[in-house]
Amino acid sequence: MDFYQAVETRQSCRAYADRPVEKEAVLRILRAARLSPSACNSQPWTFVVADDPALCAKVSDCLQSGRLGINRWTGQVPCFIVLVSEKKERTGRAAEILQAHDFTQVDAGIAVQTLALAAAAEGLGSCIVGWIDRPALRKVLDIPEGKEVPVILALGYPADPAVLPKKRREEADLFRFGSYSAGEGR
Numbered sequence: 001m002d003f004y005q006a007v008e009t010r011q012s013c014r015a016y017a018d019r020p021v022e023k024e025a026v027l028r029i030l031r032a033a034r035l036s037p038s039a040c041n042s043q044p045w046t047f048v049v050a051d052d053p054a055l056c057a058k059v060s061d062c063l064q065s066g067r068l069g070i071n072r073w074t075g076q077v078p079c080f081i082v083l084v085s086e087k088k089e090r091t092g093r094a095a096e097i098l099q100a101h102d103f104t105q106v107d108a109g110i111a112v113q114t115l116a117l118a119a120a121a122e123g124l125g126s127c128i129v130g131w132i133d134r135p136a137l138r139k140v141l142d143i144p145e146g147k148e149v150p151v152i153l154a155l156g157y158p159a160d161p162a163v164l165p166k167k168r169r170e171e172a173d174l175f176r177f178g179s180y181s182a183g184e185g186r
């Protein structure tokens with residue numbers, strides 16, 4: 001699968017087949033994310049994999065709000081990759097000090113998108129999950145204080161492999177050449 005195919009076939013998958021993800025596929029996906037760029041090459045992340053059904057159930061419990069029905073679908077996810085950000089220890093200190101800017105979230109976003117695109121290239125479904133009961137997850141995965149979980153990637157074989165049309169803003173609204181106001185209002 002070429003890069004643009006992976007970009008087009010990646011979509012948020014919220015229904016998974018009852019089938020485990022092969023460890024070799026998970027490792028290839030992790031190895032792709034390991035190559036992600038980061039500010040000052042600080043690589044401020046650790047990837048924690050939950051692929052045991054009992055552990056997946058515990059992680060899923062941390063992603064749901066029963067009252068609002070949010071992320072109920074995570075109950076059938078066979079594998080989670082939990083991105084743990086290491087802001088205090090290994091963030092791009094030089095950039096932070098010189099620019100007073102924290103790139104940790106940017107780095108995490110790049111890494112999770114690399115995970116998601118690699119999953120698509122493997123023929124796997126995935127969904128980035130940001131709704132997380134972080135204190136509960138910290139206990140489940142034994143994540144030390146000072147480290148944060150910006151996002152999690154749900155991973156598995158899709159129940160339905162159909163690629164749906166993407167809902168996106170119009171190109172004319174998004175792309176501007178030369179200046180921000182160029183083409184505005186077209």
Ligand SMILES: Cc1cc2nc3c(=O)[nH]c(=O)nc-3n(C[C@H](O)[C@H](O)[C@H](O)COP(=O)(O)O)c2cc1C
Pocket residue numbers: 010011012013014071127128129130131151166
């Ligand atoms: C940072 C982030 C957090 C997200 N959190 C959730 C989530 O908690 N639950 C969920 O079902 N989808 C979540 N999504 C998926 C988005 O809803 C989805 O990417 C968006 O609607 C575009 O659809 P697509 O991924 O199918 O192209 C999240 C996506 C991102 C990038």
